[in-house]
Amino acid sequence: MGAESSSSFKSSALSDNVDWIGPSTSHRSPVKKSRMALVLFNKCVGMRISRINSKRKSRSISRDIRRSFRELISSWSSAELNAFCTEMESGWAVKELGDLANLSRPSSSILAEDLLAALNNHIATDCVVLFKGCQYLAHETILCARSGYFSALKQSTSMLQSGIHCFNFPDESVTQELFLASLHYIYSGQFPPHLSPCEKQSLECLLQRLDCVSDLEERFINFDFEKNGDCVLIFTTNTGHSLPNKKCSVVPDYEVRCSSAIIAARSSFLRSLIIRKKQLNEPLEIVIDEHLIPRIYAQVILHAIYTDRLDLSKILDGCQVSANSLNEVQAIASGRRQSTPLRHAIEIFHIAVFLNLDKLAQLCEDVLIAEMSLDTVIGLWLWSSEVGGSQYIKKQCVSFLRAEFSRICSSHLLFELDEDLLRECLSSDFVQCSEVEILEALICWGENELLKRMEEREPNLVANTTHSISRRGVRRSELNDQELKLILANLLPLVRMDYILPPFHQSLNSAYKRGLLDILPNSDLSGRKYPDSRSPDINPDAHWFDNTVPRRHSCGPRILLPYINEAKAQLRRLCGSGADVLSPFSSNENANSIEFPRLRIVNGSALEVANESLYFQIEAKVAKILRSDGLVKKAFACGCNYHSTQAIEQVVLRIMRQMNIDENSIRILFPKTVGKKGGIYAPKHYSSQPTLGFSSVWPDCGIRPSSSQSDYDNDSYEYLPDVVCLDPST
Template identity: 35%
Template sequence: MGANGSSYPHSCSPRMGGNTQTQQTFIGTSSYSQQGYGWESKLYSLEHGHERPADRKKKSLGLATLKRRFIKRRKSNRSADHARQMRELLSGWDVRDTNALVEEYEGTAALKELSFQASLARAEAPSLQRDLAALYQHKYCTDVDLIFQGTCFPAHRAILAARCPFFKALLSSSPGYGAEVLMDIDTAGIDVPMFSALLHYLYTGEFGVGIAEDTRLQNVDVLVQLSEEFGTPNSLEADMKGLFDYMCYYDALLSFSSDSEMIESCNERGAVAAVPTGSSGGSGAPGTPDEDLRAHKAILSARSPFFRNLLQRRIRTGEEMTERTLQTPTRIVLDESIIPRKYVQVILHCMYTDVVDLGLVLRGSPSSCSLGEVQALVSGCRGASTRTEEAMELYHIALFLEFSMLAQGCEDIVVESLSLDSLVPILKWSSQPYGSKWVHRQAMHFLCEEFSQVVTSDVLYELSKEHLLSTIQSDYLQASEQDILKYVVKWGEQQLIKRMADREPNLLSGTAHSVNKRGVKRRDLDVEELREILSPLLPFIRTEHILPPNSDVLSDALKRGLISTPPSDMLPTAEGGKANAWLRQKNAGIYVRPRLFSPYVEEAKVRLVYL
């Protein structure tokens, strides 16, 4: 293994059940570029430059990209109409009032930026580097003991061999679980703290932990000599990707079963069944060895508290000693109704690389899944799952495994797929107790920004009352008040038609005379029932800001009794004249914060320049 790439002996066979040549694709998650001081005091970093297929659009979900995607301005004829209406409103204002309105808009814009940044916030997921540092510190599932100057260092054979040519050659001559290996280092000046720091570097790519700064600087020559004796490792990411591809020194087999009795029996023994690799397991057992997936207990323990607790429980039962005696890997039996086999390659790949690659999903797998409610919700009982649906399902598996890096990667994929077509399923899923609150915030932000597009499509009628209510309460909704009123009423009328269809007798429903077939005229709608449907929504429409003031939409709503009183700024004040609901200083108690609607904001700024 040299500095320019990973190399593995031909005796290290590819991992079972996977394709070693699978292209690595970065989707949604950030690639963590680890930095550390090499043994020659050089800084190594890995730049992930893997190309996606040519027909796949490159996307990034960084804060800046999300901001550009959600907060964008469109130039259209409709925007020109809104600008004209705002220009007519401001034509009678003096410069002080216009300036006051612009300042109000600027304050709201600052709040929107803070709100947007807050919506993107989420707890930082532990990276591969951080989890491997904890693995070295806590010594989970060690399988070799290094003896240096009378001090024992429990370690993990696979990680050391993947990271360092010296250890790769040394450990190959000391096979077996729990082997004690005496470290004979030719380089002079190495003490126990420095040796510990070198091991920490192999696990994390960071050198110097546990060594004082002045001591580290005094031993530069020692580090140069060590690089000659040990060899210079690649970046942590490259070596861990190689370990995933080749699975050298694997000590665990992931097996799958839908036999509840067999799984329960395994659970009684620590949820792990240890069997010889040459055994098929007999009737009712999980898969044959050729169908099992190889893994390393150290990586499973480091990345997932679920696997760590499972393996620790097995150690307490004494099965660890049996496996060491028989020289057999541990077979971990997974319930396929909870963790479908088709997703396990994705899970393992993320454990070794911090990258969620849905290209590793076994599309033709007949795996069952206990998340039927989620699948039905997002797919409508269709055959093949979409990329978004797979990310949703995998998100729940990640929560079960307590693997937050995978969970956040799935969240990123779902948010990346937001569009008019996927908006409602994503909103429904993320609103559930089992959904992602982070995804829900992004979906609601998308709905507010794309509201003008949503209301002119059938997506409007699929929105729930709760989602529509939350949207029209926002100060940042990208729509005029006239359009908001117009389409909220349309939404209410559609809800009433659905009620009428549901009340039809079974014999009539679906026939040519049914409501759905013959249609309903507006005059046939019960205004009282429509008012009841719209009563939670209409109070949040800022009728004082409807433009033009003589709006037909507003007049119609008043005539039908949907709005009981006209906007307060249309009523005369005690002093005579009319109050201005747009301005704080001229509110006469009726001020309403104007929404940060882009065409209005831009026109107000242009007007201020020319005054």
């Protein structure tokens, strides 16, 4: 179990030698230089290059693209810049809502909740507490670990005929509610919520007598469960899995004592084993095959069970091996074992899923996200895509790639991405990379894929040998552009050609000359011809902000943070440094009193409705977020139908993931409009409409200045959702 069993990692083509990751210049034949020349180079030039590289990593797009965008908006009026900034800010709010949805996952029970559940449901109880002649089932180890009184009383208490200890409560003059409240605090470390201030004061005095005043996790950290535990975990490799004719050395078993009550409360898998052994009066000994759970993780897992903390320093195989994250993922991919946090977290994640330790699994996911970098993201994505991998980590990998795509375009990591992952990344509006860089990266990726195919078909033509994979002898003119176009057939449509800066970039012209791109028609999405003054080919910047210009693509410009900053800076220059750069578009009073239509969550299939109260619960949570979340109001500020719809979808996704409901069951229905008679223009596709309202669909969303409509307005389109269906059949 763990990283070693991962088929994607084993089949990865990464070599054991990591030197190939270096730039191509490092593989050239060394040039002899004098010692003095090297010293001068390192002193005078090396520092400058390092600074340039560090600054380049901090920029999401190049300086040339920034300069081209500044030239694009230099002639815009303040109203046009205001509209553009408002829409971009609205789109960025949608991105943040999407990030919140991707970070959402089902909540896992914490230590206090599991212990309280064990007390209330009498799970694996092994002692009783006597109070006013009544017996209350409890757990001896928990009482002794939390209370100094019960720990001292354990030495002198007698055992019942059933073989369990019987503890007398020290003060029977208190009420039963206060007695139960003391047990609640012992197990959870928190006061019951229904207590009055007077009762809390009485409970504090009672807890002083019980010597139970410290924090729950802190007391468990300092308590010696191995000495006071009643259950023995036996880790063994001698389980008969080895071949009968193969001689192997017998590895001594490793035994560790633990509390049966706590591990039964935290793990449903271990709980069933412990309850069965108690029912059969068998010794509490659990034999664990080390092929499933290695002994080196025993203390880490038990510590996480007791404290809800993941401490990798408790691994039994000694000190950690110092290695960078790149060597780490390559070690996993090539099957080599290497003691590093990334591999340990993957191993422990599989163990946690096997033992039904949800909190520990989420702690491992947090470690993997913290270790995510350009060097490790592909290995993590391959692992998370497997059966048994973490879908939560997979979402974080895609989000990371979108945020760092500009750096990926100029690194070796580009050639490790497969087509499906590229499509998933580039289909987003929030890829932090310019369109021309995306185009250049896709062509470079496609040429690399074409070379791979040429090597497989005719290796001698590529490298003059059947074994070498060197590609220095291949020229771009020797590549088949038609085959390259077929390789990129599903990727090049994701490039938003009308938003390439500068509009007639040499890379774009080169792609047209090579036949990789088809010439776009001089018509909009509905097939209507553009007049010359409105064609993006003649006036390539009109569609950036002009709402009367229909789109040739179903998507608008990507929401890039550098674009927002540059537009704001230009708007400040026009309005004055002290002026508010955003007009009432995004800060009007109506935006704070948006009245959203009530979402109706229904079951859209003929199957039996599981729990109707669940649907009402989803409705209430979605409606609360839509009315109170500032990001939702910000997403609705520009009046763009596309952003508003996306904002609602991300809110619903967040709720579904938090409640652990299959998100594929969501189906959003759109009511039809009656056309332009209502004065509403809300196209289904992405559209910049900062000056157009849709108050009949979303009342009081914001007041917009009136503007004349273009003759290109479509007559009827679908509107924002007012019904969200849970359809298990989809």
